[in-house]
Amino acid sequence: MKLAGGDLQILLTVGIVLLAGCVGAVPGEQSPTGSETSDEPAVETANGTVAVHYINVGQSVSTLIVGPGGETMLVDTGHYNDDGEHVLQYLQRHEITRIDHLVTSHTDADHIGGNAAVIEYYETDADGIGAIYDPGIAASTRTYAEYLDAVEEHDVTLYETREGDAISFGDVDVDVLGPPDPYLENDARNENSIVLKLTHGETSFLLSGDAEDDQEEYLIDTYGTELRSTVLKAGHHGSSSSSSEPFIDAVRPQAAVISSAYDSQYGHPHDEVLRRLSDRSIPTYWTATHGDIAFVSDGRGVSVQTQRDAPTEPLAIRDGDPIAPGTSGDVVERARLGGEPVAGDSEANTDERGNDGDETEDDGGGTDDTGETDDTDEANETTSTESGAALEVAAINADAAGDDRENLTDEYVVFENTGDGPIDLSGWTVEDEAARSYAFPYGFALEAGATVTLRSGSGTDTDTELYWGSGSPIWNNDGDTVIVSNGDGAHVLEVSYE
Structure with missing residues (x-):
């Protein structure tokens, strides 16, 4: 945006200038502000x-x-x-x-x-x-x-x-x-x-x-x-x-x-x-x-x-x-x-892995050459409740090709409906160990035998691909847990990989 200060130019009938362009930092010192009271x-x-x-x-x-x-x-x-x-x-x-x-x-x-x-x-x-x-x-x-x-x-x-x-x-x-x-x-x-x-x-x-x-x-x-x-x-x-x-x-x-x-x-x-x-x-x-x-x-x-x-x-x-x-x-x-306590908690800026919110860039154990992790691997722990037994994690690709942060759509989890009927996932959520959460779209159902890939980056949702919309990696390369909860907040599926 172009600066509109100084000599004012008439615009419309109100006597002020409004010019288009690109905004950068506004000049001037910024003083510390905000509440200093102990009760807030x-x-x-x-x-x-x-x-x-x-x-x-x-x-x-x-x-x-x-x-x-x-x-x-x-x-x-x-x-x-x-x-x-x-x-x-x-x-x-x-x-x-x-x-x-x-x-x-x-x-x-x-x-x-x-x-x-x-x-x-x-x-x-x-x-x-x-x-x-x-x-x-x-x-x-x-x-x-x-x-x-x-x-x-x-x-x-x-x-x-x-x-x-x-x-x-x-x-x-x-x-x-x-x-x-x-x-x-x-x-x-x-x-x-x-x-x-x-x-x-x-x-x-x-x-x-x-x-x-x-x-x-x-x-x-x-x-x-x-x-x-x-x-x-x-x-x-x-x-x-x-x-x-x-x-x-x-x-x-x-x-x-x-x-x-x-x-x-x-x-x-x-x-x-x-x-x-x-x-x-x-x-x-x-x-x-x-x-x-x-x-x-x-x-x-x-x-x-x-x-x-x-x-x-x-x-x-x-x-x-x-x-x-x-x-x-x-x-x-x-x-x-989501997340850990914000105020009054000295650990508020450290996630559950103790890495200050930064994802590691290791290849991560339990992955093959493509970075995919099969949830049937012996190194993984899988638990599920009866209500979500038909939903399974078919694959996890925690280590995207190249720089994880630059290729978020290549970091993904594949879910499969192994049951005989559709699963209505409206209101269901997917979380990692650090409580970062994704909610399935309202009205989204996974048909029997079908799979859907949940990618960490941004894109256009389809029946087979959904997008978390995150600006940074979700799944830790050296181990994490995929937690799925139903609309009532009950955990129905947990898959850990190492």
Whole structure:
């Protein structure tokens, strides 16, 4: 992206410049930020964690990301009816002294309601804003005009942000997946939201703004398995216009977050979306009942922390009690998504093999010249429960040809149905010893006598080949265990190789 600071050029009718190009690191010193209080240790960044905070802002959305090195990103700033009050209170409570990246997913007033106030505060009373990112589609609202006036008054760098750009965020990869060029749907603001995928080690977060059916379809067609993420923020506050079945199946989240008001005048979240999530057994967190929500990742697992303990079964989330925006109170860990404990554990960055998360590059025992390991090898230990007895591991290729990290699709496990009937694998998972997890697609069935190859890299799923979508090797070359669990979480198959 090209720099848009300095002399401002008129664009559209609002008096600000938005130029396209490629984003690099934003100049300026980044000060350490994040919570320093002892009652929220998981927000600390000293141990290499990234924290994604979904702030309770009622019928709106605002997401704060704090990187391992103290980098900060704020995506959207809440509703215009509170002028950023709830967001600013949250940032101040967590001692965020600088916003390195302020991202406007799109310019609807319920997403930029606090932009002007946040810019004013950080440029006058704190350590500033590094840069602002905007999809470049204007809105004819007073809130939008005030936002642009604040940008111009304080001469904050503004980028027009499009698909393919990347925002420099320390050790966390931030990929911009939307909006495309040209814009979709006659420049409709929702359908041209800035869509971000944040990747930290084996974990990832997808922020889709208010993307609706057209943009979701575009994302599926363009990125396929690259959309897979640990956590999905449901688009458009849980509206039925977003979070379609194909999109959820492409992302395959282990958890979803919905940001909307408890008594939303639009009925958010819509029952259709909740049914889609429930059908796929995806635990769902709602800011209206869980309050402020923080997902804290150490790169291998994610700690799920909320203010209130409330139902997460999607069809039951309305049974929780409402919690008003701006309500103070600490978050408490409620669940974990894989990996070892994140906070307060000196071993949080060392996997179960004691190799600090790095895969070895040994050829690995128990493999033939091609790297395949037959699960009937005497060196292997195989156990299974009766309910999964028909599912077997036919082959394991832990040692991909060449550099494992450069050839992830050649690292794979082959599963075979040796029974007389199909096995519905919906909701079943595959894990390694370090608890890195893959979920079979919803509706996927393995026919009797058929095999399916699960490859560690990315690609397009078929009836015979599935793709984990990992950015690094899964299976340890010198020994590991393939663990398969059914939809109830019970282990049905374990195959170890050496």
